[in-house]
Amino acid sequence: MKRMRRSQFLYACVFLVLGFLLAFNYKFTSSSSPAQINKQTWQEDFNYKQQLNELEEQNKQLRSELNSIRQEIRTMEEELSQDTDMMKNLVQMKNNLQKLTGDFPIYGEGVIITLRDADYIPREDHANQYIVHDRHIHQVVNELFSAGAKAVAINGQRIYRNSYISCVGPVISVDGTPYPAPFVISAIGDQKILDTSLNLQNGVIDMLVQENIEVAIEKQSTIEM
Amino acid sequence: MWLPALFLIIGLCIGILTNVSIPADYINYLSIAVLAALDTLFGGIRAQLEEKFDQSVFVSGFFFNVSLAALLAFLGTQLGIDLYLAAIFAFGVRLFNNLASIRRILLLKYKQRKDAV
Structure with a gap:
């Protein structure tokens, strides 16, 4: 009777391990089945595409911003050059006037x-x-x-x-x-x-x-x- | 015979309820371990039917085969040899051999009983 019980316990252990392995393997296989993988990858794909789109949109926006800033810089430079021209004229005029008043030798x-x-x-x-x-x-x-x-x-x-x-x-x-x-x-x-x-x-x-x-x-x- | 059945159910529950995820690389070892377990189980059944069943051989063979199969497959991967294919082949052939033997013995026994009747 004792022997019988011991052998039964050993079998029980064997079946415990077997059940665990079977269930675990089944679960693992089903959780990573190809269909699911496809779905997952599709989701990831979609996400990446969305991110890409967002980035491109951002790029576009930044590029237009850059263009407008460049335009601004150009107008500023033009203004600056006009200012310098005016300055040059004024300096010329001042020099002429100074020559007339005798501040400079001529x-x-x-x-x-x-x-x-x-x-x-x-x-x-x-x-x-x-x-x-x-x-x-x-x-x-x-x-x-x-x-x-x-x-x-x-x-x-x-x-x-x-x-x-x-x-x-x-x-x-x-x-x-x-x-x-x-x-x-x-x-x-x-x-x-x-x-x-x-x-x-x-x-x-x-x-x-x-x-x-x-x-x-x-x-x-x-x-x- | 109720204790092994109970433990089988407990094992299934533990397996389903454990929320441990194994990296996809290790799934091969797990399947080989399962294959080894099934092979040993059917081997045991066959031995029982042939009336040369030894309990210690069966129990030690079960655990030894399961762990060794997984270990060999792991070693093979580390060494760059697809050893798990060999394991699958060997265990698979033996599994079907055992199944065939069991079927034949059962048929034989059935015929003998019929003749006796």
């Missing part, structure tokens, strides 16, 4: 007119008729300006729009600085035009010569003032 071709008192003064005449007066210089300077001179200087001092030239006894004062004769008037501008307008018949030079003043005109390729 160079250029031009003519130099030297006015001297007459060397020889006849005894019977008054010396006053043989020396250079402020009005002579006025005439010369006006003539030069009206002939298109860019800049005019007397003995190296620039003449501006508000400069004044006056007679102070034997010397001439330019903006308060006295200069004795001879007076060197230099003008920057078109040499040909300046020369021609000075030498007009009954023009400035003729008049100066008639008033017994020695006039010398010299052309120079570079004058600095």
